[in-house]
Amino acid sequence: MIEVSELTKDYGTVVAVRGVSFSVGKGEVVGFLGPNGAGKSTTLRVLAGFLGATSGRVRIAGHDIAEAPLEARRALGYMPENAPLYTEMRVGEYLTFRARLKEVPRGKRVSFVGSAMERAGVTHMAGTVISHLSKGYRQRVALADALVSNPPLLILDEPTAGLDPNQIREVRALVKDLGSDRTVLLSTHILSEVEATCERAIVIDRGLLVAEGTIDELRTRQKSSGLSLRLRDPNAAAEAAIAAVSGVSVASAETDETAPDRRTLRLTVDSALKTELVTEKLVQALTGAGIGIHAVVPELATLEQVFSALTRHEQETDNTVASVTNVARP
Amino acid sequence: MNGFLAVYRREVLSLWVTPLAWVLLTVFLLLQGAIFYSIVTHFTSMAEASVDTGPLQAYFGQESIFLLMTLLLVCPALTMRVFAEERRSGTIEALLTAPVTPASVVLGKYTALLTTYALIWAPTLLYVVILRKTGVVDWGVVGSSYLGLLGIGAAYLSVGTLMSAMTKSQLVALLLTIFVEFGLFILGVGEYIFDPGVFRDICAHVSMMSQMEDFSKGILDLRRIVFDGSVAALGLFITTRVVDSWRWG
Numbered sequence: 047m048i049e050v051s052e053l054t055k056d057y058g059t060v061v062a063v064r065g066v067s068f069s070v071g072k073g074e075v076v077g078f079l080g081p082n083g084a085g086k087s088t089t090l091r092v093l094a095g096f097l098g099a100t101s102g103r104v105r106i107a108g109h110d111i112a113e114a115p116l117e118a119r120r121a122l123g124y125m126p127e128n129a130p131l132y133t134e135m136r137v138g139e140y141l142t143f144r145a146r147l148k149e150v151p152r153g154k155r156v157s158f159v160g161s162a163m164e165r166a167g168v169t170h171m172a173g174t175v176i177s178h179l180s181k182g183y184r185q186r187v188a189l190a191d192a193l194v195s196n197p198p199l200l201i202l203d204e205p206t207a208g209l210d211p212n213q214i215r216e217v218r219a220l221v222k223d224l225g226s227d228r229t230v231l232l233s234t235h236i237l238s239e240v241e242a243t244c245e246r247a248i249v250i251d252r253g254l255l256v257a258e259g260t261i262d263e264l265r266t267r268q269k270s271s272g273l274s275l276r277l278r279d280p281n282a283a284a285e286a287a288i289a290a291v292s293g294v295s296v297a298s299a300e301t302d303e304t305a306p307d308r309r310t311l312r313l314t315v316d317s318a319l320k321t322e323l324v325t326e327k328l329v330q331a332l333t334g335a336g337i338g339i340h341a342v343v344p345e346l347a348t349l350e351q352v353f354s355a356l357t358r359h360e361q362e363t364d365n366t367v368a369s370v371t372n373v374a375r376p
Numbered sequence: 377m378n379g380f381l382a383v384y385r386r387e388v389l390s391l392w393v394t395p396l397a398w399v400l401l402t403v404f405l406l407l408q409g410a411i412f413y414s415i416v417t418h419f420t421s422m423a424e425a426s427v428d429t430g431p432l433q434a435y436f437g438q439e440s441i442f443l444l445m446t447l448l449l450v451c452p453a454l455t456m457r458v459f460a461e462e463r464r465s466g467t468i469e470a471l472l473t474a475p476v477t478p479a480s481v482v483l484g485k486y487t488a489l490l491t492t493y494a495l496i497w498a499p500t501l502l503y504v505v506i507l508r509k510t511g512v513v514d515w516g517v518v519g520s521s522y523l524g525l526l527g528i529g530a531a532y533l534s535v536g537t538l539m540s541a542m543t544k545s546q547l548v549a550l551l552l553t554i555f556v557e558f559g560l561f562i563l564g565v566g567e568y569i570f571d572p573g574v575f576r577d578i579c580a581h582v583s584m585m586s587q588m589e590d591f592s593k594g595i596l597d598l599r600r601i602v603f604d605g606s607v608a609a610l611g612l613f614i615t616t617r618v619v620d621s622w623r624w625g
Contacts, residue, residue: 130466
């Protein structure tokens with residue numbers, strides 16, 4: 047549904063997006079992730095046709111947005127950041143206007159507006175003037191607006207920004223529901239949102255694509271990984287045995303209170319080493335020292351850790367980020 | 377075309393559900409009423425009236441400076457929000473990501489403004505009805521006078537639309553519009569200041585006052601219409617380019 051290749055957008059001196067390429071297939075729900083100011087909104091605005099790309103190509107549902115902008119825009123429902131609406135209009139009035147603008151045929155307008163309001167949960171607010179609505183309802187009206195022409199593709203820019211936890215849960219459920227019969231690309235800087243609603247995520251930072259993949263793939267992309275060991279170690283000799291294996295250090299050690307010979311050790315493994323190799327060596331060293339191994343558990347990184355590892359750039363230069371980008375591209 | 381109609385309908389609705397159009401209508405009618413009242417009382421106190429002048433000719437023609445001054449107030453106030461407000465509140469993003477061309481957005485909004493302008497003038501038809509009770513009304517003069525006003529309005533509203541597209545601030549749009557429209561108006565006054573020559577001719581051609589004086593006598597000068605139309609078309613063309621240029625901002 048979306049194909050972006052080498053997209054660059056600059057605002058005069060500031061380069062907001064540099065050479066980003068990704069694609070979103072039909073029926074996918076994809077999270078567009080990045081810290082504030084990473085270039086998320088700029089990218090989505092280019093996709094929606096509000097901004098022109100400085101260079102690169104974007105195709106929406108097979109239409110190049112530079113060559114066939116109207117066809118491309120017909121295929122998508124876009125919800126801008128902060129849900130801008132005409133506050134002097136009533137909800138029903140506004141959505142009817144939007145349906146007319148989006149070329150919904152006259153005969154279908156009432157039913158399309160009705161079903162969009164129903165899915166977004168604003169049917170009972172149809173007669174309310176938008177300026178009287180709360181932030182949460184405005185967000186939903188904007189969502190209904192994106193839905194009103196029943197487009198196969200939805201692009202939502204921070205659909206849950208500024209909502210309270212209950213509303214966030216509702217909007218997430220709605221997005222998930224919408225994802226069942228159409229393609230959704232949504233941006234957010236909240237990771238749990240991606241974990242809750244998306245199958246796949248694209249991470250950008252400072253205008254560069256830093257990672258792309260399914261949520262599980264991203265988890266495994268953390269820079270330093272961890273291992274957790276459960277041992278039978280009556281003489282507390284494990285540390286000495288582990289010290290002999292290079293690239294591994296003990297982060298914490300606990301002794302089980304009920305059984306003093308049972309210990310749990312948490313290890314950090316240097317990201318340069320292969321975890322499989324390290325595990326093998328560890329097991330050999332420990333069994334060699336006469337220690338019983340009950341469990342070796344690789345620690346799954348949370349998306350939060352991955353995210354901060356990917357977007358942390360105090361020590362990194364642009365070049366290293368760029369090389370990460372290259373690795374991330376399929 | 378779809379987009380044009382949708383934008384047009386929304387714009388008319390939004391002008392009339394907010395206080396702006398009503399406030400302008402009230403102020404406008406108060407001023408016009410005062411002008412018309414003083415002209416009529418002036419004529420009733422006159423011992424004899426000449427054939428080619430009457431309250432209507434004076435209102436639309438000789439005394440049109442008052443009428444044009446109120447337009448310098450009303451037109452910029454009508455146009456100031458048309459794009460500036462959309463950009464300030466961000467609704468322009470939703471508007472321009474719909475499958476509509478910049479030209480249909482600009483034309484839809486402009487036509488809505490022109491409709492509102494015409495609606496604001498509509499009650500002044502009552503003046504003609506009142507005059508008809510006491511005398512004979514030349515409907516040709518009435519028709520050409522309103523055509524002249526529509527021409528001036530078309531030009532002024534186009535300039536205002538352009539200025540509103542240039543800035544996110546309604547106040548700046550208002551001031552810019554007044555500045556340009558007042559400049560256009562003053563240029564016409566040059567007809568009475570400069571010695572006969574090319575410059576005076578130019579001033580006479582662009583003079584809104586001379587335009588109204590001609591039209592109020594029933595003289596339909598095509599050059600006037602062409603001038604108003606050209607200003608309107610140029611303004612709308614540049615506005616469309618400006619709207620298009622936001623993509624590259």
